[in-house]
Amino acid sequence: MKKVTTVCPYCGAGCKLNLVVDNGKIIRAEAANGVTNQGELCLKGYYGWDFLNDTKLLTPRLTQPLIRRQKGGKFEAVTWDEAIRYTAQRLKEIKQKHGPRSIMHTGSSRGTGNETNYVMQKFARAVIGTNNVDCCARVCHGPSVAGLQATLGNGAMSNSIGDIENSKCLLVIGYNCADSHPIVARRVIKAKEKGAQIIVCDPRRIETARIADQHLQIKNGCNMALVNAFAHVLIEENLYDHDYVAKYTEGFEEYRKNVADYSPEAVAEQTGVSAQQIRQAMRTYAAAPSATIMWGMGVTQFGQAVDVVKGLAGLALLTGNLGRANVGVGPVRGQNNVQGACDMGVLPNEFPGYQSVTDPKVRAKFADAWGIDVNQMDTEIGHRITEIPHLAIEGHVKAYYIMGEDPLQTEADLSLVRKGFEALEFVVVQDIFMTKTAEQADVILPATSWGEHGGVFSCADRGFQRFEKAIEPKYNVKRDWEIISLLATELGYPMHYNDNQEIWDEMRSLCPLFYGATYEKMGELGHIQWPCTTLESPGTQYLYADNRFDTPTGKGQLFAAPWRAPAEVPDDSYPLVLCTVREVGHYSCRSMTGNCAALQTLADEPGFVQMHPQDAEALGIRDQQLVWVASRRGKVISRANFNERINTGAVYMTYQWWIGACNELTQENLDPISKTPETKYCAVKVEQI
Ligand code: SF4
Structure with a gap:
């Protein structure tokens, strides 16, 4: 017996x-x-x-390489040699015929690790010659990255998960930590026990709201109006830190003008909370000796998400709640390695270490290290995964190499995503399970799972942590980076790595932000937060320590935008708002947690549609009754689940379920900057079956 x-x-x-391993x-x-x-x-x-x-x-585990030679045909088991040869040949033909930008790639934010993500983006950029590489951050915290990079300079949590419990005020907006990050929720409880004021802004009376000092039970879709009203109060009531704003920020006059119309009184009806509640929330936030803003997808999955993130950063800047311990801005990243996928450059606009693909010096550095002609590198920002359905239908994208993602379950408006997939010439899925997306692939490349390999993950607070292999894989599977390397070599770019550390060291040598985070140091310290720029550095617990921001001018950028309505609002035909939410026992598309006996017993298909009893009774619907939920895009079966902790006029569904998949109902309305879909808001109706 051993413990890993x-x-x-x-x-x-x-x-x-x-993991305790026996035999x-x-x-x-x-x-x-x-x-x-x-x-x-x-x-x-x-x-x-x-x-x-x-x-x-x-869901069946993928145990051997499979090829489907004709659309609609059957999968055929093949050797690795044949799978690699066939895949490389098809990619080569498509690249020759349609150019490198006709091929799209994803990295994975799940158990595969940072090294593999580094290799995947290298494959896209050095072998195929495109910046078309992206990850599921696009559908979750993409707006946090874009909004925080623009205002503060780094698209990540400014502080640490450990800082949360020592903050004296937590402003929690659109973030149900009890269901999405239970151990982060423990920090919130510890903060409460240490005397912190907890302010929750959420349409539902979520677990955190139950322990909160103030719960602003806002209406769905009003975030920008609320955040502007918060800024209005800080300025109008003179609660902001004049000195800090003058020394460390830019744009105050324009910002003041932009929030002038958003008095709490003016937005009370729109937000559903009283002017007094809005004022009290900001008086508490501004008075706290240390305050932290935490948010989740209740902020980011809207068509106006980047603006709201910038607005939240503005509140921290106005009050000087940055650049020291126990304060800051905390977009708590969802999947275990979504921070890492971004760190490793699985983004269409950035190389690893957040280095811009449009900077010729950066391109030259990577071309030199990778031994390729810089003139063969893509100079434009690549496609985002949320743009692929349209680009495929229009004929711009022909091939899709998907590693550890399941877009046919997790992306908005699945009927559109299916049409996009039908238009693709070639789909390669590299995964551990026969997911909904794998079922539609032309080639399946089976990979080792978490537990069967080691590597480095980045957790939500920028912390690099090593994870270890516990058991030998049982099937004819390979490590993700090994598969990618075989494909690269077959395509004429010899790629060979002996182990994870070799990949990690290559990555470090190209990324000043991560240079000091060696394998040895991670082994000693257990958790190293970037920036870690020197071999002596232990990492960085909080960013902006000298109140110098990583923006072009070194100053924090104050920003406010007018509120925009969600794209689709309820009407007589579809009178309810649908908001997608998390489920504590399952994760993401459920391919891993759904295959764990204890977690399976927590919930069963079809999933629930949470309804306020008043709405349900008006429709003659009983608790636990099977119902149809329909939007303009689709219709699914679900089970009514009465819940008095939600607001009337809205229903809530989790997106783990194959039967009753809520993304049959959701819609795009991409944020114009981050291209993140508005999966938190669309119009639906619920009917008896
Ligand atoms: Fe921790 Fe895993 Fe639970 Fe997240 S899902 S809180 S990482 S135990």
């Missing part, structure tokens, strides 16, 4: 755990004393591993 210390593969809290099988998970989890785990950490033992899997 690793990092949980589910959410960005980055909890460390020990090549995992027999249990125990909490380890990681920097972020301090010896605690949630249900997913304790019970989210038994798919590794090949128990009764709901």
